[in-house]
Amino acid sequence: MKELSLNIFDISQNSVKAKAEKIEITLDETEETLAITIRDNGCGMTAEQVRNVMDPFFTTRTTRNVGLGVPLLKLAAEQTGGGIRIESVSEKDNPENHGTVIRADFFTKHLDFTPLGDIVSTVTLMIQGAPDIRWIFIHNTGSGSVELDTDELKAVLGDVPLNNYDVIKWIEEYLKEGYADIHYNMGYNL
């Protein structure tokens, strides 16, 4: 992937597919590191599935026999000297409290670090595609943070869906302003 935000988009689609009601994306940056955490309350995976998911020849999908999403994220992290971790509780093992946390750690000064890219467009379009999910986005940078919780928007919007064009536009502008306020330099589209 050309941008880490595309990996984030892709990994989030796994959470959507896992029927999560809530997906939390957290980016924590320090001087030299970036941690991306995607946490969902979807159907989760068994211990065996988690072991296999790092391997490109594992997938539960029927149309094709290889899953690429997780291995690509893993590669992007490992090529900077970092790595990924997956913790998951399957619905079968715990019907009350299940879900998945995927965390990827990057060393941002490494030559092979992939830039984050257009995170604003990514978050906006993720919400557009799954408007019934509660999306929580938190990006902690060295100069401040950008946060969005769709439940706060829904409390005001009532019946108006999150994928209404005006709402999507509002979300995009809100995030852009958030990044401008903290003078965050992402080198894309701002």
Added chain:
Amino acid sequence: MKSLAELAAIREKMKDKVILREGTGEIRVVVGMATCGIAAGARPVLNAFVEGVNKEGLGDKVTVSQTGCIGVCQFEPVVEIYESGKDKVTYVKMTAEKAAEVIEKHLKGGKVIGEYTITNAIS
């Protein structure tokens, strides 16, 4: 500064449109957003449809949504167009520019762009 008050205003505006919205979504544009699609550039294609459909005033007639793998990775980004009473049209190797053309000619003009379809790509 963006405020929640603006969202309240959107809600007010939509109240009057509720009746109009009945029977909408005559055309469905579905963008494949699986790993292969995203890697091949599906995000700007999706964005072009979301923006273009609104800009051309097609919002009441056309819905833009996302799906997982359509199963033709070598042709990504893939976009499917569903319209009641018509055959599904599958556009392949899409770009934001091609999306603008599809909005203009197909969604507005009702004319399929044969050159961009999967039928053309595999024949």
